[in-house]
Amino acid sequence: xxxxxxxxxxxxxxxxxxxxxxxxxxxxxxxxxxxxxxxxxxxxxxxxxxxxxxxxxxxxxxxxxxxxxxxxxxxxxxxxxxxxxxxxxxxxxxxxxxxxxxxxxxxxxx
Amino acid sequence: xxxxxxxxxxxxxxxxxxxxxxxxxxxxxxxxxxxxxxxxxxxxxxxxxxxxxxxxxxxxxxxxxxxxxxxxxxxxxxxxxxxxxxxxxxxxxxxxxxxxxxxxxxxxxxxxx
Numbered sequence: 001x002x003x004x005x006x007x008x009x010x011x012x013x014x015x016x017x018x019x020x021x022x023x024x025x026x027x028x029x030x031x032x033x034x035x036x037x038x039x040x041x042x043x044x045x046x047x048x049x050x051x052x053x054x055x056x057x058x059x060x061x062x063x064x065x066x067x068x069x070x071x072x073x074x075x076x077x078x079x080x081x082x083x084x085x086x087x088x089x090x091x092x093x094x095x096x097x098x099x100x101x102x103x104x105x106x107x108x109x110x
Numbered sequence: 111x112x113x114x115x116x117x118x119x120x121x122x123x124x125x126x127x128x129x130x131x132x133x134x135x136x137x138x139x140x141x142x143x144x145x146x147x148x149x150x151x152x153x154x155x156x157x158x159x160x161x162x163x164x165x166x167x168x169x170x171x172x173x174x175x176x177x178x179x180x181x182x183x184x185x186x187x188x189x190x191x192x193x194x195x196x197x198x199x200x201x202x203x204x205x206x207x208x209x210x211x212x213x214x215x216x217x218x219x220x221x222x223x
Contacts, residue, residue, distance in 0.1 A: 024129030
């Protein structure tokens with residue numbers, strides 16, 4: 001969902017469960033969609049990207065799904081670990097730039 | 111190998127003063143980006159350098175903001191006559207040409223009092 005003011009959407013997940021983080025994008029002409037992870041006090045870190053002509057891409061413990069019909073992107077993290085605790089940003093490319101979404105905070109429950 | 115570095119890590123300045131923020135990208139990366147991140151917010155695009163091409167300045171919020179990149183490497187973001195609303199973390203990222211895997215620096219936290 002949309003963040004309001006200083007409040008990021010938060011997803012709380014039990015350690016060991018799968019996490020699904022969702023993102024809506026706006027530009028149907030974007031070529032690439034990217035997920036970044038930002039841990040507290042650090043810069044964002046690239047996780048995985050997907051081209052607009054694909055609908056699924058898998059990495060190590062992560063899967064990105066792209067639904068162009070409804071302009072929706074999701075990141076699935078398998079067997080969530082404490083180290084996955086971070087803010088996750090989706091991003092889309094536009095005119096050779098990367099435009100970031102507002103982010104979702106992933107909170108891992110012990 | 112060395113990642114993207116930024117300096118200073120923290121900067122406190124008085125309203126109205128000018129500040130310069132520095133970014134050292136990864137060697138060989140031709141693309142360099144500046145972003146601003148306010149507390150609890152996403153990343154706001156500011157400016158993008160790609161090789162010797164004219165920079166894309168479309169994200170700069172006002173003419174108080176400027177950036178340059180010397181010799182295709184180090185970049186400096188300058189904010190003139192700082193305002194309290196300029197307080198944020200300023201992030202720099204670099205990448206190889208035509209890729210979207212950006213490598214971010216740790217950021218400079220700017221506080222305008």
